[in-house]
Amino acid sequence: xxxxxxxxxxxxxxxxxxxxxxxxxxxxxxxxxxxxxxxxxxxxxxxxxxxxxxxxxxxxxxxxxxxxxxxxxxxxxxxxxxxxxxxxxxxxxxxxxxxxxxxxxxxxxxxxxxxxxxxxxxxxxxxxxxxxxxxxxxxxxxxxxxxxxxxxxxxxxxxxxxxxxxxxxxxxxxxxxxxxxxxxxxxxxxxxxxxxxxxxxxxxxxxxxxxxxxxxxxxxxxxxxxxxxxxxxxx
Amino acid sequence: xxxxxxxxxxxxxxxxxxxxxxxxxxxxxxxxxxxxxxxxxxxxxxxxxxxxxxxxxxxxxxx
Numbered sequence: 691x692x693x694x695x696x697x698x699x700x701x702x703x704x705x706x707x708x709x710x711x712x713x714x715x716x717x718x719x720x721x722x723x724x725x726x727x728x729x730x731x732x733x734x735x736x737x738x739x740x741x742x743x744x745x746x747x748x749x750x751x752x753x754x755x756x757x758x759x760x761x762x763x764x765x766x767x768x769x770x771x772x773x774x775x776x777x778x779x780x781x782x783x784x785x786x787x788x789x790x791x792x793x794x795x796x797x798x799x800x801x802x803x804x805x806x807x808x809x810x811x812x813x814x815x816x817x818x819x820x821x822x823x824x825x826x827x828x829x830x831x832x833x834x835x836x837x838x839x840x841x842x843x844x845x846x847x848x849x850x851x852x853x854x855x856x857x858x859x860x861x862x863x864x865x866x867x868x869x870x871x872x873x874x875x876x877x878x879x880x881x882x883x884x885x886x887x888x889x890x891x892x893x894x895x896x897x898x899x900x901x902x903x904x905x906x907x908x909x910x911x912x913x914x915x916x917x918x919x920x921x922x923x924x925x
Numbered sequence: 926x927x928x929x930x931x932x933x934x935x936x937x938x939x940x941x942x943x944x945x946x947x948x949x950x951x952x953x954x955x956x957x958x959x960x961x962x963x964x965x966x967x968x969x970x971x972x973x974x975x976x977x978x979x980x981x982x983x984x985x986x987x988x
Contacts, residue, residue, distance in 0.1 A: 871969040888967040
């Protein structure tokens with residue numbers, strides 16, 4: 691699928707009540723690379739670092755870097771490239787995309803866009819959507835926001851080539867904190883991604899309707915050993 | 926009792942969909958994050974984070 695063949699925002703998406711809300715949500719938080727700041731000043735922790743420091747324990751594996759055999763690109767670089775290309779694909783037309791990426795879209799970018807647009811019929815409307823919550827004092831970027839034909843918003847967390855395919859494998863060096871709300875749950879990359887997108891979605895929803903909610907001071911225990919995403923939800 | 930259905934309703938998490946899209950060399954896998962998981966886990970984690978002072982968020986703990 692060529693870059694220019696992805697439809698631009700179609701008229702029907704504007705009939706969704708969510709369109710105005712999502713497109714109209716702007717936060718004073720500025721995202722520069724992996725850093726978030728309050729209008730260029732005070733630093734704001736990102737969701738990933740909050741998850742790592744507040745919810746998880748991790749044994750650092752120094753020097754361990756995944757290098758993909760075929761392309762020679764490091765795993766993290768590939769992820770950044772695909773994220774950037776998807777953002778440019780959504781924001782710009784074919785010429786604009788080619789100006790930014792003269793070598794064309796990466797195969798992963800094409801595959802991800804093809805899945806969202808052609809296979810599932812979602813209309814991407816925003817990418818790298820910065821959301822922020824002042825109460826918790828954290829910010830994150832939602833990778834892609836789409837609308838379905840019926841107007842339902844779809845929030846997508848994009849992952850690329852996780853360590854040779856071990857998306858569902860439990861990493862023995864990572865687990866949820868025993869003192870945290872996810873103690874006992876599995877902590878696979880798939881589960882971490884699910885928690886990540888869930889918190890991002892809650893940050894989108896909170897400003898609109900949940901400011902008045904009072905939260906309990908203590909959390910329930912999730913003693914289940916099963917994965918957070920049941921395998922039945924896989925395609 | 927947890928989760929509080931009133932809070933879940935207020936968040937209207939049942940009106941949105943969240944997916945994890947995983948691209949590899951050989952395939953694309955798309956998984957929907959179940960709504961009840963978003964409600965239970967999301968709000969539990971959220972309320973946990975609210976109990977932490979904001980300036981403590983950046984503390985690093987390596988085990």
